[in-house]
Amino acid sequence: MAQCTHIMNRITRELLSLIIVLANFGLLSCSCQNTSNRRSQVDDAVIDASLYTVTNKVAASETAEDKIDKTLNDIRFAGWTSKEWANNDYIRAVRKFIDAYNNGEIEYPYLDEHKEYIQGKFVIADIVPSIIGGALIYIVFYDHPEQTFSAHVYSDVDEKTRTISNYDCRGLTNENIDLGLSQEDIMQFLKECPEHKLW
Secondary structure, three states, X not given: OHHXXXXXXXXXXXXXXXXXXXXXXXXXXXXXXXXXXXXXXXXXXXXXXXXXXXXXXXXXXXXXXXXXXXXXHHHHOOOOOHHHHHOOHHHHHXXXXXXXXXXXXXXXXXXXXXXXXXXXXXXXXXXXXXXXXXXXXXXXXXXXXXXXXXXXXXXXXXXXXXXXEEEEEEEEEEOOOOOOOOHHHHHHHHHHOOOOOOO
């Protein structure tokens, strides 16, 4: 477990540095809602780097007013445990997108120069609620652990029924970050964190 924690702490530091840089250059933006007392979509998720979990701060008992004030991400990720964060339809949408690109079913010119890196299976380096809705997922391919890619996956939310549908991977980006992981690090992580797997 110590090795798993060490690897995830290193990954989290690198990803947080990237987020700060993007925010400073104005490349991250927040979609605001008309409700003035609506909480930030990011404030409801707490990243616990030592355990590599994202814990939702959703109260067990909600009043009708609380339900009205929920953000769409509150609905998307309500009650998720580390097991749901490690295996979900957002990740499956990324795998589907990569497979479709690799099989020539879709065109995504940005990936053409990175095609050699995205042929095999990947492991989740991090997954968090995105401030623009849905999930932001960082992945590392087993055959090329020196490359870190990110994907934004959006999903539709029916606020009345609180159901999620239409998971849409909106692209894959090479972040040009080497997290210093080796294939051995990835296999050790998967051994110590069995809820994770190669996708």
